[in-house]
Amino acid sequence: MTPSGSAGTGAPPIGGGGAGGASPPSVLNCTGSLPLAQPRAWRLTTTQIVNTLRDQFGFVPPSVGSLPADTRLDGFANQSAKLTISPFLAETYFAMGHELGANAVANPSRFGITCDVTKLAPGTCLSGFLNTTGQKMWRRPLTPTELSSLTTLFTTTSGQGGPTAAVTSVVQALFLSPNFLHRTELGTVAQAGAVTPLTDHEIASSLSYLLWDSAPDDELLSLASQSKLRDRTVLIAQARRLFEARDRSGPAINNFLQQWLRIENLSLAVKDAAMFPMAAPEIAEDLKEELRLYANSILFDVGGDRSFKTLFTASYAFVNARTAPIYGLTGVTGNALVRRDLDRAQRRGVISMAPFLWGKSHASETNLVGRGAYFRAELLCHRVPLPAGGVPPGAFAPPNSTGRQKFEIHSTGGCASCHQLFDGIGFALENYDAIGRFRTTEYGQMIDPTGTLPLPSENNALPGMAFSNFVDLVDKLAEKPDLYGCFAQQYTSYAAGRDLPEIDACEKKAIADQFAQANYKIDELMLAVVGSPNFVDRKN
Amino acid sequence: MRNIKFSRRSLLRGLGYGTPLCAGLTKNLYAQTAPRITRVAMFAYANGSHYSSEPTGSGTTFVLRPHMAPLEAIRNDIIVFKNLTMIRDGGNAHRGASFSVFGLGNATSVDQLFATHLKSTTPLASLELAVGQTSGDGGVIPGLSQVNGSFLPGAKNRVAAYQRIADRIPGGAPPPSTGTPPMTTPTEAEQALLRRKSVLDFVKEDVRTFRGRLGSAEAARMDFYTESLRTLERDIGSIIPTTPPDPAMPPTTPTCTKITAPTLTTRTMMNDMPTHSRLYLDVVAMAFACNVTRVASMMWGGGENNERIKFGNIDISAWHSVSHGDPDSGPGQQIINMQVYFAQEFLYFVQKLKGMSDGAYSLLDNTAAVLCTQNGSSQLGTSANFAATDHPPQHAPFVVAGSCGGAWTTGRLIDVGGRNHNDVYVSIARAIGMNVTTIGRAAWCKGPAIT
Numbered sequence: 006m007t008p009s010g011s012a013g014t015g016a017p018p019i020g021g022g023g024a025g026g027a028s029p030p031s032v033l034n035c036t037g038s039l040p041l042a043q044p045r046a047w048r049l050t051t052t053q054i055v056n057t058l059r060d061q062f063g064f065v066p067p068s069v070g071s072l073p074a075d076t077r078l079d080g081f082a083n084q085s086a087k088l089t090i091s092p093f094l095a096e097t098y099f100a101m102g103h104e105l106g107a108n109a110v111a112n113p114s115r116f117g118i119t120c121d122v123t124k125l126a127p128g129t130c131l132s133g134f135l136n137t138t139g140q141k142m143w144r145r146p147l148t149p150t151e152l153s154s155l156t157t158l159f160t161t162t163s164g165q166g167g168p169t170a171a172v173t174s175v176v177q178a179l180f181l182s183p184n185f186l187h188r189t190e191l192g193t194v195a196q197a198g199a200v201t202p203l204t205d206h207e208i209a210s211s212l213s214y215l216l217w218d219s220a221p222d223d224e225l226l227s228l229a230s231q232s233k234l235r236d237r238t239v240l241i242a243q244a245r246r247l248f249e250a251r252d253r254s255g256p257a258i259n260n261f262l263q264q265w266l267r268i269e270n271l272s273l274a275v276k277d278a279a280m281f282p283m284a285a286p287e288i289a290e291d292l293k294e295e296l297r298l299y300a301n302s303i304l305f306d307v308g309g310d311r312s313f314k315t316l317f318t319a320s321y322a323f324v325n326a327r328t329a330p331i332y333g334l335t336g337v338t339g340n341a342l343v344r345r346d347l348d349r350a351q352r353r354g355v356i357s358m359a360p361f362l363w364g365k366s367h368a369s370e371t372n373l374v375g376r377g378a379y380f381r382a383e384l385l386c387h388r389v390p391l392p393a394g395g396v397p398p399g400a401f402a403p404p405n406s407t408g409r410q411k412f413e414i415h416s417t418g419g420c421a422s423c424h425q426l427f428d429g430i431g432f433a434l435e436n437y438d439a440i441g442r443f444r445t446t447e448y449g450q451m452i453d454p455t456g457t458l459p460l461p462s463e464n465n466a467l468p469g470m471a472f473s474n475f476v477d478l479v480d481k482l483a484e485k486p487d488l489y490g491c492f493a494q495q496y497t498s499y500a501a502g503r504d505l506p507e508i509d510a511c512e513k514k515a516i517a518d519q520f521a522q523a524n525y526k527i528d529e530l531m532l533a534v535v536g537s538p539n540f541v542d543r544k545n
Numbered sequence: 546m547r548n549i550k551f552s553r554r555s556l557l558r559g560l561g562y563g564t565p566l567c568a569g570l571t572k573n574l575y576a577q578t579a580p581r582i583t584r585v586a587m588f589a590y591a592n593g594s595h596y597s598s599e600p601t602g603s604g605t606t607f608v609l610r611p612h613m614a615p616l617e618a619i620r621n622d623i624i625v626f627k628n629l630t631m632i633r634d635g636g637n638a639h640r641g642a643s644f645s646v647f648g649l650g651n652a653t654s655v656d657q658l659f660a661t662h663l664k665s666t667t668p669l670a671s672l673e674l675a676v677g678q679t680s681g682d683g684g685v686i687p688g689l690s691q692v693n694g695s696f697l698p699g700a701k702n703r704v705a706a707y708q709r710i711a712d713r714i715p716g717g718a719p720p721p722s723t724g725t726p727p728m729t730t731p732t733e734a735e736q737a738l739l740r741r742k743s744v745l746d747f748v749k750e751d752v753r754t755f756r757g758r759l760g761s762a763e764a765a766r767m768d769f770y771t772e773s774l775r776t777l778e779r780d781i782g783s784i785i786p787t788t789p790p791d792p793a794m795p796p797t798t799p800t801c802t803k804i805t806a807p808t809l810t811t812r813t814m815m816n817d818m819p820t821h822s823r824l825y826l827d828v829v830a831m832a833f834a835c836n837v838t839r840v841a842s843m844m845w846g847g848g849e850n851n852e853r854i855k856f857g858n859i860d861i862s863a864w865h866s867v868s869h870g871d872p873d874s875g876p877g878q879q880i881i882n883m884q885v886y887f888a889q890e891f892l893y894f895v896q897k898l899k900g901m902s903d904g905a906y907s908l909l910d911n912t913a914a915v916l917c918t919q920n921g922s923s924q925l926g927t928s929a930n931f932a933a934t935d936h937p938p939q940h941a942p943f944v945v946a947g948s949c950g951g952a953w954t955t956g957r958l959i960d961v962g963g964r965n966h967n968d969v970y971v972s973i974a975r976a977i978g979m980n981v982t983t984i985g986r987a988a989w990c991k992g993p994a995i996t
Contacts, residue, residue, distance in 0.1 A: 046755070046763050071705035073675070073698035078640065078684030089766050091697040093673065095773035096709065158747045165743065166736040174740045181748045181774075183755040183767065191758055273680055273814070275853035277862040367851060368863030391636045391935075545760075 035511035039537070041544035042509075044201055046187040047502055048088035049214070050075060052260060054186075056219035058105065061141040062115050066104035071097045080504040081264050090186065102180035106173030109138070116141075116176070125168040127156055135159075138176060143184040144220050145206035146230070155179070188214060190543055201543050205229035208240065208541055215500050216247040216531065218257040235541060244535040248528050251305040258304065258527075259297045261499050265383060266355070268293060268364040277369040281440050283330055291328045291342065292360040298323040298342055299355065304527060313492050313525040317354040318483050320347045331359045331441050351436075351443040353479040356380065362434070362441035371439050373408040374415075374424070377431030386491035386505065387461050389423050405448035408435045425467065429456030433475035462487045489525050493517035493533075500534045512539060581950035582666075582903070583977045584839040585659050586829055586894070586914040589646050589689060590887050591639070591679070591846040592868040593920035593936040595880045600625045600942075600958055607958035612884040615892045616944065621956040622895060622909060624945045624995060631921045631941040632965040632989050638936040639848025639865075642919040643679055643686050643696075647842060649967045649985020652694040655974075656842040662979050668713045668779050669838040674706055674825045675699030677815045679847030680865075689844045689919075692769060699844055703807040703824055710832045711803055745778050800901035800908065801835035804828070815852040815864065818845070818886075826894045833908055834901050839977075845887060848919050858882050868936075884918075884942070891916040895946045913949035913973045917966065918942060945969060945995070952976035953995045961994050968994035 049057065051072050059065050072094065075082045090098070109116040117137025120130035135155050139147040147155070158178055163171035179185055188210045192201030203211070209221040209229040221229070225243060233239045248254050263269040271293055276284035302323075303309045303316050322332055323344055329337035332352070334345050355361060365379055366372050382388045403410075409432050415424035433454045438444050445452055458478065459469030462485060470485070472478035482488050494513045498505045505513075516533045523529030534540065598612040607625055609617055616623055632650070633641035647654035656671055664670035671690070675698075679686040688699030700706035749771060756767040804827050822845065829841045846852070851865040859882045861867045870876020891914070898909035920936035943966060948955055953972065961968065967985045972995035974984050983990035 043760060044763075046759060046766070048766075071700070071702045073687040073701050074678070074685060076684065076686050076696045076698070078643075078686060078696075082685065086762070087695050089692070089695045090770040090773050091692070092670065092773040092776040093698060093700060093709070095770065095777060097705070099777055154747065154750075158743060161743050162740045165739040166733070170736070170740060174744050178744045178747045178751075181744070182751045183770065184751070187755075189758075195758075270678075270680060270685060273678075273850075273852050275851075275863065367866040368853065370866060391638075 033510055033514060035514055039512050039515060039539070040509050041200060041542050042190075042501070042503070042539050044189075044191045044543040044545060045085055046183065046189050046191070047085040048090065048187050049185075050083050050088070050218070053214055053218050054101075056217070057142075060219045060222075062105070062108065062112075064105065064108045064112070064115075066101035066108075068097055068100040068104055071100075077264065077269075081261075081499045081502075082269075083499065083502050084504055085502040095181075098181055098186065099177070102177035103173060105180055106176035109172050109176045110169045113172075116172075118172070122169055122172060123167070125159075125172065126163070127160060131156065131159060134172070135175070139179060140226070141220070142179045143182070144188070144210045144226070145204075192543055194545065197545050199545050201545055202235065203541050203543065205232050205234040208234040211540060212240070212244060212247060212535065215535070216244065216257055217250070217253040218260060219253065237536065240541070241532055241536060244532055245528075248531060251301070255297070255301055255305060259300060261496065262296060262300055263293065264499070265495055266296070266361050266364065267379070267383075268296065268360050271360065271364045274364050274366070275368060276363075276440055280369045283327075284440050285327060288327050288363075291325055292363055294342055295323045295328065295358070296355070296360040298344075299358070302344065311526045311528050313489060313520075313527050313530070314483055316527070317356070317488060318479055319354055320349045320352050321345065322347055322352075322358055328359060331363075333443065348443075350476065353476040356384070356434075357437065357475060357479065359441035362437045363439075366439035366441075369439055371408060371435060371437070373412055373431035373435060374428065375431075376434045377427035377429070380430045380434075381427040383495065384491055385461055385487050386494050387426070387465075389426055407447045407450050407452060408432070409453055425457075425469075426459055426465065429458050429469070429472075430475075430478065432456045433472060433478050436475055458482070460485060460487050462490075486521070489521060490514075490517040492525075493520040493530055496527075496530055497534055497537075500531075501539070512537060581906070581911050582836070582839070583950040583952075584833045584908075584912045585656070585841075585949070585973055585977060586833070586912060587647060587656055587842040588887075588891060588894075588914070588916050589842075589844055589919050590883070590917075591677070591844075591848050591850045591919050592865050592880075594884055594918045594922050594942050595877055596872055596922050596940075598884060598922050598942040599627055599940045601627075603958055603960065605957050612881050613888050613942065613944070615885060615888040618892060619895050619899075619946065622899065622946050624953070624955055625958050626941075626943040626945075626969070626994075627958055627960040628939075628963050629921075629941050629943045629961050629969070629994075630963055630965050631917065631919070631938040631943075632967070633920075633938055637849075638920060639679060640684055642936070642938075643684070643689060643848050644691070646917070646919045646966075647689045648691055649965075649970060650989045651985045652691065654689065654691045654842075655970045655984055656690050656840050657692050657697075658979075658984065659974065659977060660838075660840045662974075662977065663839045667836055667838050669709065669776060669832070671840040671842070672709065672829065672832055672838045673697050673699040674829070674841070674843040675701050675847070676818055676821055676825070676844065677846035677850050677852060680849055680851055686847050688842075689847070690842050693765065699842075703821055706825060707804075707807050707828055710828050710835070710837050711806065713837045714801065714803055714831070714835045742778075745774060749774055749778075800903070802831070804831055815846055815850065815854045816856065818854070819856050822890050823893065826890060826897065830894065830897045830901065830908070833898065833912065834903075845890075854883070857886070859886060887916065891944065891946070898947065909947045911950050912947040913952075913976060914946040915969070915973075916942075916944040916946070939963070941966065943969065945973075949973060949976035959994065964991055964994060965989045968992060972996075 055065050055069055076087055110122055113122045116134060118125065118130065118134045125131055135152055155175055159171045159175050162174035189207055190203055192203050194201035206229045209225040213219060213221040213225055228234050228239060272289040304311055321344055323342040324332060324334055324337050325340050325342050326338050332347055337343060365376050412428060415421060415428050433456055435452050436443055436454045454474040457468040457471050459465040459467055470481055472481055493516050494505055497508060497513055497516050501508055516537060519533035520530045595612055598610055600607045600609050602608045631646065633645040635641065647656055649655050660671035673688050673690045675688045686696050688697050690697040700709060752767055752771050756764050759767060807824055825843060832838045832841060846864060849865045851863045854861040854864055859879065861879050867876045867879050895909060895914060898912055899907050901908040903911050918941060921938040921941035967989045968991055970984050971981060971990060972993040974981050975993060982992060
């Protein structure tokens with residue numbers, strides 16, 4: 006059944022809603038054309054640099070290991086406004102460029118050098134090298150001016166060490182160029198206030214970096230050269246082609262899902278060994294793999310319906326000998342992860358599975374408030390701000406209190422106005438301990454997983470949607486629009502490289518509506534993003 | 546030994562780099578105009594402190610609590626503070642602290658302001674190092690320095706951290722990992738250098754062209770990249786071998802010595818601190834002694850870091866969780882142990898600088914080294930509310946070692962009466978020659994805290 010109402014409609018603005026989050030829903034007037042984002046240059050992420058070099062040249066420079074993780078704050082780690090090139094990054098890129106250049110000398114044919122590299126000189130062979138490597142790296146044909154500059158650089162550096170050294174220098178320069186390190190969304194129109202349609206090659210890069218985290222392949226570049234990618238039919242067909250190439254689209258989607266669920270650093274969520282003797286460190290990688298296989302089973306495997314609803318509500322998992330006990334499963338041996346059905350009375354969907362529960366828990370305690378606040382912010386797209394003056398002091402609960410007993414203080418006074426928005430979710434999730442095992446008692450006391458959840462689509466009216474436990478919460482929420490509208494927004498944000506508040510509300514609504522009309526098929530959500538006006542046009 | 550005969554200075558001139566820029570690589574220009582070459586090192590650790598960390602007493606008779614006990618050995622070299630607030634904006638305590646511990650309420654952190662002020666005098670404007678990272682609702686932040694609201698990732702790989710400094714110290718060719726091949730003959734060395742310059746010239750011009758197509762916000766990011774490229778450009782002089790020494794150039798600082806290169810390339814996690822932290826401290830000291838940089842910042846675990854930490858007498862199952870445990874029993878003792886550990890690390894660094902000569906002074910005499918936590922003390926009256934409080938910013942343990950070129954007297958406690966950490970940095974800024982009365986967000990400042 007498809008929930009009634011337009012997904013995402015009526016939700017309060019992200020980050021808004023005040024302390025109680027109970028402001029009236031914003032009234033959207035979304036008639037007319039959608040506003041367009043401004044032109045920009047968007048630095049490649051480390052993953053995208055690595056994938057690009059791997060796919061184009063079969064080589065990954067070893068110095069990439071020196072690069073630290075990109076910052077992730079308020080949303081995803083790929084936000085264009087945050088991706089800069091500090092001195093440390095520039096130095097590391099410089100080293101990577103040199104390593105790539107040395108690889109070109111060792112493997113000239115991969116770089117389009119069809120003659121003896123030691124005798125390379127201006128002429129046909131050099132032009133072939135510059136055209137081939139230039140296009141592979143900059144994802145577009147180089148202009149005559151650019152080719153001329155590179156030829157000059159080759160000639161200059163050849164005089165400073167010979168042709169092989171010059172090849173290295175030219176490749177290094179191509180790497181350090183903003184044309185490699187950034188993809189552009191500029192188009193060709195510079196007039197202030199005017200719409201600037203993106204070039205076909207810009208669209209090709211947007212598509213391939215969104216769906217593959219890598220450079221466009223020959224087919225995309227060929228279509229771009231024929232100026233066919235602004236044809237919506239062609240564009241959507243290409244998006245489908247890229248999505249169906251699961252070996253390349255799967256990791257890109259997984260990257261998004263890991264960040265959405267905040268489990269990319271799962272190995273840092275170490276558990277208390279005394280309390281959880283079975284929580285071996287290698288389980289972190291098992292759980293990340295579990296999420297990947299779970300998503301793949303829905304998106305790519307035979308029988309997968311590609312529905313976000315399934316992702317949110319299914320009751321099976323991929324386990325090995327180490328992780329099966331988390332689900333109370335027996336008879337699973339070895340390292341390989343195998344699919345097993347879970348107890349439907351206990352588990353429902355990705356939030357009730359170990360990767361999330363393990364990652365979103367402390368070493369020994371569960372993180373009741375954190376789990377609930379995450380759910381509200383990232384699954385309902387309602388970021389409830391912390392009190393401006395900080396958390397007021399409270400008192401310790403008696404030892405061996407249940408989670409609910411510890412945080413009952415939130416239900417009184419000023420705390421309640423915010424905590425009633427998400428503590429109920431946390432109470433329901435108390436049925437899962439800090440490593441994700443199902444439990445009904447804590448410190449010998451029965452866990453009470455009941456609660457209520459005010460919904461953004463219902464103007465956060467109190468007390469909200471009642472549920473008897475987390476499974477019930479999932480089943481009921483799956484029939485509401487909030488969840489789907491929010492997931493559509495999250496993917497739109499990731500695809501745009503902009504945090505949620507920076508994306509126009511009508512664009513979010515339009516994509517959420519298409520997602521709903523497509524019965525929450527995740528591949529259709531991706532196509533809705535690709536089909537959005539912002540995918541092909543900018544406004545100065 | 547390499548047999549390099551050519552003159553570095555003549556080569557640099559030939560490259561179009563006049564002496565004003567490149568002389569700074571091995572001889573600090575500041576030395577010619579100011580009697581003391583000052584440096585700043587800033588260290589911060591995550592998750593706040595025990596509620597009773599603040600020193601007691603007053604003036605020169607201050608008493609360190611157990612949390613800072615190791616610093617007793619250098620009590621005459623430090624200033625400790627009382628009633629100091631690590632102010633931050635609202636919202637998640639760790640997120641807010643990540644922005645404000647060095648940001649001081651501005652989008653560009655104070656170490657980067659210092660770096661901008663001093664950058665023309667050293668090859669590297671600043672050095673950022675990090676052990677661990679933030680996690681949880683504070684986001685994932687790989688360092689605490691920031692420029693225009695973007696965090697600069699700290700080096701977390703031991704070899705990379707070492708190499709950034711070692712490669713810029715005259716006395717040998719850099720290893721291949723820097724992207725520059727070993728230079729075995731003067732001709733090859735010279736040619737490699739010339740190619741490096743050619744590549745950078747090309748890229749700078751390319752960035753200039755690219756920038757011309759962008760709007761102002763985008764162009765600002767390109768300007769930042771250009772500035773980063775200039776750091777590489779400044780290196781051109783420093784990678785030239787210096788055997789035999791060029792008589793035209795002054796000798797490097799006597800205590801400038803390359804330390805042994807590390808071999809382990811694993812990314813640093815909190816459990817690696819016993820070995821990695823000391824290496825990083827040695828790298829900072831080396832960088833200061835060799836005038837490779839004059840500004841360094843280091844993060845020992847970012848906000849809400851919840852990693853397991855187990856070494857020595859520290860056995861923390863999850864750092865952030867333990868920081869909210871009962872302060873008067875096991876969890877509290879573990880937090881104290883952590884603070885003692887960081888004090889020991891700071892002691893090691895300070896004593897190292899103290900043992901290095903810097904002209905007529907020690908390196909410490911010409912340095913301001915800051916030790917603080919990203920959050921304050923959880924001291925809001927009683928221990929009973931520790932776990933429920935949100936790392937309040939008041940009563941933050943805060944130490945400055947060294948007199949930053951004789952700018953102030955050490956060996957005392959200053960009660961700042963609730964003022965913000967900005968004011969300590971106002972004093973440091975003035976000590977390094979910045980003519981300021983506020984730093985960071987002006988509304989958070991009242992003037993120099995160290996007088």
